[in-house]
Amino acid sequence: MSLKLTILGCHSATPRTFAHPTSQFLEINHRFFLIDCGEGTQAQLRKYKIKFSKIKHIFISHLHGDHFYGLIGLISTFSLLNRESELHIFAPKGAEEIIKLQLKLSKSWIHYPLFFHELKSKKSELIFEDDHVQVTTIPLKHRIYTNGFLFQEKITERKLNIAAVLKQPEIEICDYQNLKNGKDFIKKNGDIISNKSLTLEPPQPITYAFCSDTIYNEDIIPIIKNVDLLYHESTFLDDKIELAKKTKHATAKQAAKIANKAKVGKLILGHYSSRYKNLEPFLTEAKTEFDNVVLSEEGKVFKVENDNG
Amino acid sequence: MSLKLTILGCHSATPRTFAHPTSQFLEINHRFFLIDCGEGTQAQLRKYKIKFSKIKHIFISHLHGDHFYGLIGLISTFSLLNRESELHIFAPKGAEEIIKLQLKLSKSWIHYPLFFHELKSKKSELIFEDDHVQVTTIPLKHRIYTNGFLFQEKITERKLNIAAVLKQPEIEICDYQNLKNGKDFIKKNGDIISNKSLTLEPPQPITYAFCSDTIYNEDIIPIIKNVDLLYHESTFLDDKIELAKKTKHATAKQAAKIANKAKVGKLILGHYSSRYKNLEPFLTEAKTEFDNVVLSEEGKVFKVENDNG
Numbered sequence: 001m002s003l004k005l006t007i008l009g010c011h012s013a014t015p016r017t018f019a020h021p022t023s024q025f026l027e028i029n030h031r032f033f034l035i036d037c038g039e040g041t042q043a044q045l046r047k048y049k050i051k052f053s054k055i056k057h058i059f060i061s062h063l064h065g066d067h068f069y070g071l072i073g074l075i076s077t078f079s080l081l082n083r084e085s086e087l088h089i090f091a092p093k094g095a096e097e098i099i100k101l102q103l104k105l106s107k108s109w110i111h112y113p114l115f116f117h118e119l120k121s122k123k124s125e126l127i128f129e130d131d132h133v134q135v136t137t138i139p140l141k142h143r144i145y146t147n148g149f150l151f152q153e154k155i156t157e158r159k160l161n162i163a164a165v166l167k168q169p170e171i172e173i174c175d176y177q178n179l180k181n182g183k184d185f186i187k188k189n190g191d192i193i194s195n196k197s198l199t200l201e202p203p204q205p206i207t208y209a210f211c212s213d214t215i216y217n218e219d220i221i222p223i224i225k226n227v228d229l230l231y232h233e234s235t236f237l238d239d240k241i242e243l244a245k246k247t248k249h250a251t252a253k254q255a256a257k258i259a260n261k262a263k264v265g266k267l268i269l270g271h272y273s274s275r276y277k278n279l280e281p282f283l284t285e286a287k288t289e290f291d292n293v294v295l296s297e298e299g300k301v302f303k304v305e306n307d308n309g
Numbered sequence: 310m311s312l313k314l315t316i317l318g319c320h321s322a323t324p325r326t327f328a329h330p331t332s333q334f335l336e337i338n339h340r341f342f343l344i345d346c347g348e349g350t351q352a353q354l355r356k357y358k359i360k361f362s363k364i365k366h367i368f369i370s371h372l373h374g375d376h377f378y379g380l381i382g383l384i385s386t387f388s389l390l391n392r393e394s395e396l397h398i399f400a401p402k403g404a405e406e407i408i409k410l411q412l413k414l415s416k417s418w419i420h421y422p423l424f425f426h427e428l429k430s431k432k433s434e435l436i437f438e439d440d441h442v443q444v445t446t447i448p449l450k451h452r453i454y455t456n457g458f459l460f461q462e463k464i465t466e467r468k469l470n471i472a473a474v475l476k477q478p479e480i481e482i483c484d485y486q487n488l489k490n491g492k493d494f495i496k497k498n499g500d501i502i503s504n505k506s507l508t509l510e511p512p513q514p515i516t517y518a519f520c521s522d523t524i525y526n527e528d529i530i531p532i533i534k535n536v537d538l539l540y541h542e543s544t545f546l547d548d549k550i551e552l553a554k555k556t557k558h559a560t561a562k563q564a565a566k567i568a569n570k571a572k573v574g575k576l577i578l579g580h581y582s583s584r585y586k587n588l589e590p591f592l593t594e595a596k597t598e599f600d601n602v603v604l605s606e607e608g609k610v611f612k613v614e615n616d617n618g
Contacts, residue, residue: 013386013388013389014351014382014385014386014389015349015351015382016352016355017352017355017356017468026462039325039349039352039379039382040348040349040352042323042324042348043324043326043348043349046325046326047326047377050497055600062415063411063414063415064415064417065381065382065385065411065415065417068415069381069382069411070348072374072378073323073348073374073378076323076374076378077322077323080322080323081323083331094414097410097414098407098410098414101406101410102372102374102378102407105372105403105406105407106371106372106373106374106377106453107452107453108373108374141606144415144416168552269320279444
């Protein structure tokens with residue numbers, strides 16, 4: 001049970017040499033996801049030595065360039081590298097049309113299975129699920145249709161209480177899976193040993209919420225309640241709170257208010273406007289509302305481990 | 310009369326941290342042109358401190374990603390920077406449709422005048438002309454419709470032979486422009502002083518030919534004959550001559566053969582396949598055919614000056 005989040009880019013608007021637009025690579029419960037794909041993301045993936053073959057699912061929050069313009073290049077590169085495995089893109093309506101038009105006009109045929117999953121609901125919905133992880137949308141309020149994404153580990157098994165199990169000579173290794181699945185153990189004489197006395201509660205599922213771009217919006221709080229890690233955009237400082245409202249972005253303090261109200265474990269700030277050369281005030285302003293807050297920085301890795309076994 | 314060419318990217322296919330796809334910034338006779346615009350070009354322009362406002366004309370050779378995927382980001386950034394001046398894009402059919410679809414879907418309205426000039430002729434044609442420079446296409450043979458571009462200074466004036474002019478007390482400063490325009494000088498007594506005795510031949514116009522991407526194709530030789538500077542793609546070394554033919558690219562030796570037959574001043578190689586870690590063999594192989602050859606490298610600047618005054 002673990003999460004590892006690598007920040008590939010955390011700035012807003014235009015890419016610069018040392019300020020890449022939004023993209024994150026998430027490893028959660030042995031599954032890998034790319035979140036947003038601003039221009040230059042493929043070069044950032046190489047820089048931070050993330051294997052392209054790990055990426056099978058890409059989530060695009062919205063179609064503004066600083067979250068999306070790197071996608072066509074990445075899709076093309078996968079093709080040049082003779083990718084064979086499936087690639088699934090979860091993105092708003094329009095992404096498929098843009099990508100397919102570009103591929104057609106450049107006569108670049110994609111030889112691997114490429115699937116688009118069009119997002120259009122304005123309500124939170126489950127969009128991906130396997131036996132390890134589920135992903136639901138977080139409807140955000142921005143200038144165009146935008147979703148955040150909530151990633152949740154799925155807990156399928158209890159943990160063995162090895163000390164208790166070893167005290168029962170009748171329990172064999174082949175019984176372990178039944179115990180993990182929650183079943184009681186029945187001895188040859190018919191006595192029942194309760195599952196609870198042989199196993200431990202499973203670890204709490206780790207959760208990560210990605211929220212960019214959005215105006216301050218308390219409607220998201222029930223969806224992101226108690227997540228371990230929240231990335232919430234903070235394009236501006238409080239000196240630009242009116243501009244934030246006008247452009248449908250948030251300030252660092254507003255992001256921290258959301259974190260506080262949602263009682264999250266840790267808040268990561270990002271999507272900084274290029275007007276700010278010094279990012280420390282983002283931390284200072286956010287800390288007035290919520291203490292466990294950090295700045296995203298290119299290449300920074302955030303880890304969460306949660307294992308009671 | 311001068312040319313300054315800055316290489317922003319000179320590698321083929323996929324962008325990597327230290328290998329950017331094709332883009333060049335050309336300054337010729339006080340005019341500025343961006344040639345091709347692979348992903349990451351806007352960050353490269355910033356890195357090499359080229360002012361965005363200088364760019365008023367962009368030439369796109371073809372719609373493969375490594376020459377084109379950076380254009381939408383650059384166009385959007387110009388808008389974010391509140392550009393007001395005209396921008397002219399010379400590109401194959403389809404570029405306008407792609408760019409406009411992306412702008413529409415991201416609800417990004419461009420407030421400056423943006424003009425697309427669709428290239429579709431298979432013959433060399435004049436596509437840009439002002440009083441300083443003219444640009445003609447060089448039809449190339451690649452997997453999709455592709456043009457190179459020939460940039461030529463326009464010479465409008467002869468140079469004053471200052472020593473000869475100062476010997477004629479009747480000639481005043483207000484007469485200089487007539488002399489530069491080729492007119493003879495008529496003295497008060499009716500004597501004629503020939504223009505040739507008062508002026509010098511104008512400097513030879515500087516010429517630059519950009520040829521990427523293309524198979525080996527001698528048809529371009531008459532168009533690029535005697536240019537001062539030729540950039541010719543060299544995706545492969547001679548060990549991959551069959552692959553070059555198949556993918557409609559050229560080898561370093563083939564580029565040099567073209568340079569030799571066209572009697573150009575200097576050849577610049579580029580568009581290297583990522584399979585080659587060491588680029589020196591490109592130079593070695595090319596030199597067997599043409600001596601004045603150099604490698605393009607990111608950030609490298611090539612200058613040509615031509616002034617007999």
